[in-house]
Amino acid sequence: MYLNFTVKIPELKSGISKKKIKGTTYVYYEHGRKYYTEKKYTVPQCTSIGKVCVDDPVMMQPNTNDLKVFPDAEIPEILPASVRSGCLKIGAWLVIRKVIQHYKLDERIAEIIGDDSGLFLDLAAYPSGF
DSSP, X not given: XXXXXXXXXXXXXXXXXXXXXTTEEEEEEEEEEXXXXXTTEEEEEEEEXXXXXXXXXXXXXXXXXXXXXXXXXXXXXXXXXXXXXXXXXXXXXXXXXXXXXXXXXXXHHHHHHOTTHHHHXXXXXXXXXX
16 A cells, blocks of 8 residues: 655665556565575565656655665654545435434424424434444
8 A cells, every 4th residue: 555645765775676567667675685596596575665756756655665664764744544534424324314214203303302303313313433
């Protein structure tokens, strides 16, 4: 999963490589090499740490591996993500309102409470724990 900010691509003498796949350029960090004795060659062991920004080739959009490989790197202030989207909450509210209308609870509660029955039903339909 890619993070919602950009950072400068690490400038190391060795260990950073780029690979273009289906039009997107990915940044890799080489964390080791494995030697195969029977075939007598070495294979680099790489991990993807982000993808290059389209508008700025020296910046990349990091993924979680970048934070593991470079824990001391400065990252911009991250805004706290909301637990759920407001669009998801409206779905539960609509279902509850449909049940209220189907069983005519709005009419029965209006007989008991009076003019404030709409506020009471809104409170009952409010998706606080979803």
